[in-house]
Amino acid sequence: MESTMKELRGGESVLEPKSNVGGGVEDVYGEDRATEDQLITPWAFSVASGSSLLRDPRYNKGLAFSESERDAHYLRGLLPPAVLSQQLQEKKLMMNLQQHHLPLQKYMALMDLQERNERLFYKLLIDNVEELLPIVYTPTVGEACQKYGSIFRRPQGLFISLKEKGKILEVLKNWPERSIQVIVVTDGERILGLGDLGCQGMGIPVGKLALYTALGGVRPSACLPVTIDVGTNNEQLLKDEFYIGLRQKRATGQEYDDLLNEFMCAVKQNFGEKVLIQFEDFANHNAFSLLAKYGTTHLVFNDDIQVKGHFYARFYDSTSFRSSTTVVRGFLFLQGTAAVVLAGVVAALKILGGILVDHTFLFLGAGEAGTGIAELIALEMSKQAKAPVEETRKKIWLVDSKGLIVSSRKDTLQHFKKPWAHEHEPVKDLLNAVKAIKPTILIGSSGVGRTFTKEVIEAVSSFNERPVIMALSNPTSQSECTAEEAYTWSKGKAIFASGSPFGPVRYNGKDFVPGQANNAYIFPGFGLGLVISGTIRVHDEMLLAAAEGLAGQVTEENIEKGLIYPPFQNIRKISAHIAAKVAAKAYDLGLASRLPRPDNLVKYAESCMYSPLYRNYR
Template identity: 80%
Template sequence: MALTELQERNERLFYKLLIDNVEELLPIVYTPTVGEACQKFGSIFRRPQGLYISLKEKGKVLEVLKNWPERTVQVIVVTDGERILGLGDLGCQGMGIPVGKLALYTALGGVRPSACLPVTIDVGTNNEQLLEDEFYIGLRQKRTRGKEYEDLLQEFMRAVKQNYGEKVLVQFEDFANHNAFELLSKFRTSHLVFNDDIQGTASVVLAGVVAALKLIGGSMSEHRFLFLGAGEAGTGIAELIALEISKKTKVPVEETRKKIWLVDSKGLIVRSRKDSLQHFKQPWAHEHEPVKDLLDAVKAIKPTVLIGSSGVGRTFTKEVIEAVSSFNEKPLILALSNPTSQSECTAEEAYTYSEGRAIFASGSPFDPVEYNGKVFIPGQSNNAYIFPGFGLGLVISGAIRVHDDMLLAASEALAGLVSEENFAQGLIYPPLSNIRKISAQIAANVAAKAYDLGVATRLPRPENLVKYAESCMYSPTYRNYR
């Protein structure tokens, strides 16, 4: 609340504070604290930040957008609040997420604050508790689905393009699975769109896996991956890993998918379940007898990499971690669910049950762990590494579409920035304190790919893209007075 009030009162000082103390303040502006802020959003509401578009404004969305005081908008983060982190349907109170994400776009990626627009689409909520809460700020009705919902989003996307042009980036955030995949495939060919839960998470996790190869050995294609969770994050990460292996080995992606197995709430995803699976899970239904739970799946598949994206806490039990460690000298364990309470296991559990052999990273921050006299520093597989730099790369190149190759370029840039010193501490991500330099590097890589693919419109192409990215970044500087 104190930081929000500072942002209202003195924007430059807010960003100066955030940039200078990024490691300390990131968990407050973003996960895990932003989750609690969304849960209590109605009670702590002071002034509106961002734009609310509700069903009541259907047919007038363009007029509503024109009410926003800033004329040049480069990045929009939009949510409908149906699946906020691992917390579920928070309806209109999900606004904390677009606001927090865009604060990071500015602080970490250098996109001007005035060019950022947080939007919440209010179509109601199915959260009974909120509907009865006197401080709930949204429409007091059940969620609208089907045609009415689709028409409102169609109108919103059309209005965005009409008002801000072809090059405005629309980032979808925390939509429920059924809508997230639908919206991405529907608009990716006509708009500049990016889904952070599917694509951003995938890119940051791929970077961690590529970097971890230095510690666990072997090439990407030699490893076996097992996921717990087959929603947006799980299938998004799996697809990008399959794509990366395919690019490196020149093997079709249909083949490389076979190295990757997913477990959902009903057990291992196998061919015999194919008819009952949602469309986004179907590519992962491989030939195997049915397996009911994660522990049996671990024993059957013998993965070298275990990834949690289930949104359910404490699912990597002692038995699961011990099983993975029994057939891997250095198992790679990624517990990605947010906030901290939903993490599949803690850093301490991962290091203790693997007898200090695991390479571990999580979605939410954990403190260093001492085991057998050695201090382990857990890495954080935080989307904040990718999306601010990724968005900046799209903005500075004037890109008009997002291509999967750009996600791979962002991952490669991030993995390449992990130093020997970081590896020595067991880290597979560079420290967040260098995040603006990291973002400039990622932006340069993404922009270079946009120019190579012919989707960049800002011509001629700058000589040195890293320098150009740095020169475009907003900096809240203060003059030095003697």
């Protein structure tokens, strides 16, 4: 669907689609394409002429407007005479970015670009993803959230506070786009590892959705960042004269639940059944209950955690398309972090040999993140070995602050740790647990830095030819060990990956390239797969499919370098393959509503991906 200009009174014009196939909330993908990021709403037009065109980031091309476009759209004299290509604009911007020495300065420069020239912003991010990913998202976005009040210039999403209680549907209708496909929402209580940042957590949904577009190809106008502001318990922010949120303690209990319930119901009413809602950086107690409550009624996802347990919920039957109230036993959400880690482990098997059940896992960290990753690995083991998951869990051991989790501790363990309490004598620390269990794969999810000591890494290397060491905790200061420590202390034997980015390491005349278990490998392609298939619910098998899709993109060349994740420079191709795997699983499970099923899902996914190249205006 190409776009043309329709002339209005006063010499202005509006960008209008040539055809209007679909156009509704329910028909955007499949009939409409991801690259068509302009659907005119019933109540507003996007003026695209003269100075208004230059101020609209969706259509502004800056000096890339051609001579004929300058004549046709009243741009003469509003621009210098030079005409620059998008490639030359990109080159200039990268040079300018490199002049900034502080990451936060680069972040602010990129946000300014996004607000004035959307396509150039995404072109820059796609072409320079390895360099700019740490700026647009972690770790720099954390600092941006901490200082959000001071650097705030222009709102980039919807702020829904307690003041809007009873009016959330009206607030959603204030958003100028109707065809929303992905919402990332936070309440700001647990921003990265930085704690309660209240309303200033908005930087996280904004950054996450930028990656949905750049890495996964979801069109920008289909993305909606949302912050739910229920107050903050951060005293420093409450005293900050530049704080932009509610100046009150956090609402909890029924008041909190009612606001979130109104939001979830309003989203479905305004944007439809198939909008993906990603919960981001909620405190664990709320994240669990939200996924448990809405997982059977909405298309919801959380990048970081798992939920399991017994609770009352509305159960959706994809065969009969009916719902009923029931007790869901052992209901499980397996989320993005776990899928990324599983993908790295599966790829590592190309080096180690065998299947998952042939290996022994030891985790440092038995919180919700650690147990969630462990559960997904156990599920994949169960699938590969055709064995009950209760049996495959016995190949996975966890260490918490009190030592190895064993059956004699079961009465004092939190519920999510109990499945991992195996028969073994008590072991008080990680080093002795490594010596006792002799794991082939050591995974850190403790959130405590430098806990993989020299003695620990030497021990795990003493009985493994190629030990897999994954130090997943963020930020860099909390990583269980650095890449240099892992390679040096293992004498170059380690297959290493981390949650934080580390540069290449040279040891004993050989270059080692560490992998990064970054959620950005999974969630953009995962979200694209849900959207292009019209999926109505997230199922744990889709996460398994996403992990398998990522592992399948690790090439022999990557393996030769010791990499268990593919280079980020190929992320759009990787996302298309992940989307195809996820969509295929949705069709297999009867949860997809985009019919008929495309013959080639990879090509279909690629065809639906947003392109940041400039359009020609007539």
